[in-house]
Amino acid sequence: MRIGVLTGGGDVPGLNAAIRAVVRRAYEYNFEVLAIRNGWEGLVLGNIEPMSIRAVSGILPIGGTILGSSRTNPFKREEDVEKSLGNIDKFGLDALVVIGGDDTLGVGARFSQKGVKVVGVPKTIDNDVYGTDYCIGFDTAVSFVAEALDRLHTTASSHHRVIVVEVMGRHAGWVAVVGGMAGGADYIMIPEVETSIDEVCDHVRSRWARGKNFSIVVVAEGAKVREVTYSEEELGEKDEFGHVRLDRRGLAYTLNTEIERRTGFEARSVVLGHLQRGGSPTAFDRVLATRFGVFAVDMLKEGLSGNIAALQGNSVVPFPISEVLSNSRPVDVELYEMAKVFF
Numbered sequence: 266m267r268i269g270v271l272t273g274g275g276d277v278p279g280l281n282a283a284i285r286a287v288v289r290r291a292y293e294y295n296f297e298v299l300a301i302r303n304g305w306e307g308l309v310l311g312n313i314e315p316m317s318i319r320a321v322s323g324i325l326p327i328g329g330t331i332l333g334s335s336r337t338n339p340f341k342r343e344e345d346v347e348k349s350l351g352n353i354d355k356f357g358l359d360a361l362v363v364i365g366g367d368d369t370l371g372v373g374a375r376f377s378q379k380g381v382k383v384v385g386v387p388k389t390i391d392n393d394v395y396g397t398d399y400c401i402g403f404d405t406a407v408s409f410v411a412e413a414l415d416r417l418h419t420t421a422s423s424h425h426r427v428i429v430v431e432v433m434g435r436h437a438g439w440v441a442v443v444g445g446m447a448g449g450a451d452y453i454m455i456p457e458v459e460t461s462i463d464e465v466c467d468h469v470r471s472r473w474a475r476g477k478n479f480s481i482v483v484v485a486e487g488a489k490v491r492e493v494t495y496s497e498e499e500l501g502e503k504d505e506f507g508h509v510r511l512d513r514r515g516l517a518y519t520l521n522t523e524i525e526r527r528t529g530f531e532a533r534s535v536v537l538g539h540l541q542r543g544g545s546p547t548a549f550d551r552v553l554a555t556r557f558g559v560f561a562v563d564m565l566k567e568g569l570s571g572n573i574a575a576l577q578g579n580s581v582v583p584f585p586i587s588e589v590l591s592n593s594r595p596v597d598v599e600l601y602e603m604a605k606v607f608f
């Protein structure tokens with residue numbers, strides 16, 4: 266069997282661990298692996314080349330992806346779909362291992378509907394791929410957020426300030442809720458539950474009244490905040506999947522300015538940005554990526570294409586890629602309610 270492997274969408278720590286696992290397992294079965302460069306773009310352009318086992322030596326702990334990534338969507342243009350199918354033929358690819366989040370796996374699902382053998386591996390720090398409890402990269406991202414909050418606590422408490430910390434999370438607030446719980450956030454704002462500047466200000470005031478003269482507010486970049494509406498047009502060009510750049514909302518800065526103005530307490534803002542996606546994966550992400558990568562190749566060997574490798578409880582199981590395309594995975598509201606116990 267000849268397998269093409271690609272990574273698409275925002276990078277995460279643990280992608281290389283997954284690529285290594287795919288290649289190592291494939292060679293155990295005497296399957297060949299070809300590297301598709303820069304996500305779906307590589308399939309459209311035919312930027313595809315053989316991958317030896319030596320290419321994955323030493324990459325387990327390294328962040329990013331040796332394959333490169335992009336947000337190319339071949340289904341934006343019919344001719345790109347044709348070019349992709351042509352290259353699958355030209356390079357003799359029997360199957361694809363697609364490592365990505367919602368968008369990349371969604372494209373995988375559409376190629377699968379066209380008869381291509383596809384298996385998926387879920388990765389995104391947003392942790393919002395339907396069907397799996399965890400995606401590669403999420404654990405590393407929330408570990409980083411927790412460490413950042415620890416550091417911000419000492420400076421916020423020394424200066425008696427409010428610090429607003431913006432984390433990633435377009436449609437789902439998993440990073441904000443789990444990172445915030447791990448780092449002892451005093452208030453968390455997410456896309457799934459509308460909050461307001463008034464509520465944050467009341468909360469900060471009530472903490473002061475209890476003798477807590479500092480506060481850490483964690484806000485997801487896509488958080489729904491009653492007074493902070495925005496039109497997508499203001500935020501510039503959309504990517505090929507129709508997403509605007511949410512960092513352009515400047516949500517943390519708006520909140521810090523308003524909190525200072527309304528409460529009179531000094532405030533600062535910090536945007537953690539791409540630091541959340543950089544660096545070496547945690548042990549959890551290395552092991553998860555390894556399990557997913559091995560399982561993806563095993564699914565192909567057993568004729569289980571059309572599925573992603575999903576973590577459900579403690580087991581890695583096949584889960585239909587078509588369901589990933591048509592469902593989302595918002596934050597567990599019970600978990601958010603639990604985080605609120607500590608506000």
Ligand code: F6P
Nearest residue numbers: 274275389390391433434435511
């Ligand atoms: O894809 C996940 C993600 O990390 C989102 O949380 C964020 O909105 C986006 O990527 C940022 O992507 P870019 O790398 O294009 O700035």
